[in-house]
């Protein structure tokens with residue numbers, strides 16, 4: 001039995017396409033996204049800024065900005081139910097109770113005019129019949145669980161009285177209050193300094209184990225991934241370009257973009273005066289190449305066909321390692337033939 005067949009999916013995203021209306025024209029920000037998250041699994045989604053990571057997570061949570069964006073195709077199955085078909089009222093029940101989300105900047109998610117305790121208890125009141133006394137007790141327990149010292153005092157403080165790391169701990173406490181089955185964490189450590197980043201990652205790992213919860217962690221930093229992920233999904237220009245178990249991704253990366261991301265992680269043992277950065281930028285959604293590989297202009301392994309043939313996501317190293325690159329035979333479109341390409345030239 002393969003890994004993918006072992007357990008039922010908690011989240012299964014199928015052929016998801018989401019985009020924005022810009023100057024009256026619809027442009028896709030993510031295209032043909034297929035992914036699964038199993039119960040208790042930690043899946044990391046990585047890629048540079050603008051690759052579509054946040055659009056993907058906001059699509060799953062149905063939190064895209066109204067009027068200017070839409071899911072144009074696809075399904076988002078959570079425990080078999082399509083979230084894309086749920087009403088706002090139904091989604092309000094799912095958010096927090098089944099799927100929780102934490103963001104990069106906790107200050108924007110926390111309300112500055114209410115105490116920490118008020119905001120924690122509000123979640124408990126909204127989803128259960130708990131009384132005031134028990135809610136306060138539970139809120140203090142939750143603050144302790146996420147490592148907040150002097151929880152009895154902090155509960156009556158306001159978000160601005162806490163450090164960035166402590167605020168992120170409060171967000172995690174709110175997120176786990178109802179024991180969700182999935183936590184989506186969008187760059188949860190990016191705004192924090194390095195030592196605090198490590199503590200928050202450690203906390204997420206502990207909580208994931210204690211709560212038996214799955215995590216989808218979104219980050220632009222592959223360094224963060226090594227420590228926590230079971231599986232990694234690499235996104236580039238709105239598409240998944242590689243997906244593998246964490247060990248395989250780090251030891252046998254298949255896509256030149258993943259290789260470049262790995263090279264850009266600073267290493268202690270390398271004495272160098274410059275960081276390896278990837279030259280160029282991610283194409284904007286208003287100027288996405290219609291055909292060919294979207295990484296072609298930045299790829300040092302690119303060859304002629306890369307501009308003419310759109311690579312498919314294919315199995316490149318057993319059934320758990322997918323990549324979207326013409327270096328691999330399995331990534332050519334099923335109707336591809338060299339003859340056809342020659343005629344079209």
Ligand SMILES: Nc1ncnc2c1ncn2[C@@H]1O[C@H](COP(=O)(O)OP(=O)(O)OP(=O)(O)O)[C@@H](O)[C@H]1O
Pocket residue numbers: 020022029047048049050051052053054055056065068220283284285
């Ligand atoms: N409100 C919006 N209106 C128009 N385009 C948008 C909007 N939000 C995102 N986009 C575009 O969608 C694409 C994907 O953006 P997204 O925020 O998902 O990237 P990301 O990988 O999460 O980057 P970051 O790490 O910077 O958040 C980008 O080209 C971005 O410019």
